Amino acid sequence: MKKEATKKEAKKKEIKAKKAPKGQVQKDQPGDEYKMDPRPESTPDDPAAGRLEGKVAIISGGDSGIGRAVALAFVAEGASVVLAYLDEKKDAEETKKLVGKAGGDCLLISADVTEVKSCEKIIAKTIDRFKKIDILVNNAAVQYPQNSLADITDEQLDKTFKTNILSYFYLTRAALPYLKKGASIINTTSVTAYRGSGHLIDYASTKGAIVGFTRSLATNLAKKGIRVNGVAPGPIWTPLIPSSFTKKQVAEFGKDVPLGRPGQPNEVAPSYVFLASDDASYMTGQIIHPNGGEIING
Structure with missing residues (x-):
């Protein structure tokens, strides 16, 4: 018991000591993780329990x-x-290496999820390699801050909606014929879907659409035994941040939430594990909110 208590205390100190982002920018979306300082924390904190043994996830x-x-x-x-990605080859290859070190099997697919045929390619390659699909995580996103609605061009609007919500329709539709009873679909939405964002109007709108998509699809697929849920992260230290904001904004990122800091990716990932596993067998149409303590009543 003493050893376990010591581990818990060490974990508390580690959480308190998480490094804050330094001021930095990247010019292209969705950004490159290998350029970030500090690097986002991705590896799991807790020992595994085999909850997804034998499952295949996109x-x-x-x-x-x-x-x-x-x-x-x-x-x-x-x-x-x-793992489907656009053109961030270096990050993708690094992720594959990390998966390999963990003893896992990983298939990388470079594809533009804003295109229907690309989404169909992702599904076809998955079936060709693994013969099945158990979990689908719709997670791709871009965001382009603007001070005014008038500043949002038609091109930006088109790209944001195609990436952030239409791709969810395309990929899920292509996957549906292969999803069986017990399968799980998990959609990444955002805290901005619930409180809005004055400088991310189009982005927040797509994230609101994802909530509606999640709840509606959950109702539609309930009789087939396919669960559909979502995760609405708050300020998380990902490549989207330095590729979206100014150095000053990045340096202050996440300090306005009750916990006073941005979250790390590995603090969000357990929500997805829960929703993908049988632990969430009685949950569908729901959204989990790892957002640093912001109350959004959603």
Whole structure:
């Protein structure tokens, strides 16, 4: 018991000591994790329990950030993972190496999820390699801050909606014929879906749409025994942050939530493990809120 208490105290100190982001920017979305300082924390904190043994999971935006942390958490629980990414090859290859070190099986697929055929390719390659799909995590996203609605161009609007919500429709639709009873779909939404964001109007709108998509699809698929849930992270230290904001904004990122700091990807990943596992067998149409203590009543 004393040894266990010591471990808990060490864990508390580790959480308190998490490094704050330094001021930095990246010019391209969705950003590169290998350029970030400090690097996001992706590896699982807790020992695995084999809750996803033998499962096959597809994760869009799986090369870095939350997607990488979810992949590593799934692998720790016994799953094989398919990671779809756009063009962040270095991050994707690093994630694959981390999965390999953890003893997991990983398939990387470079694909533009804003295109229907690319989403169909992801599913086809998954079936060709693993013969089944048990878990689908829709996670890809972009965000482009603007001070005014008038500043949001048609091109930006089109890209944001195609990436953040239409891709969820495309990938899920392509996966549905292969999802059987007990399968789990998990959609990444955001705290901005509930409280809004004055400088991320289009982004927050897509995240609100994801909540509606999650709840509606959950109702639609309930009789088939396929569960659909979502996770709404708050300020999490991912490549989207330095590729979206100014150095000053990045340096202050996450300090306004009750816990006073941004979260790490591996602090969000356990929510996905829970929703993917049989521990959440009586949950569908629900959203989990790892957001640093912000009360959004959603």
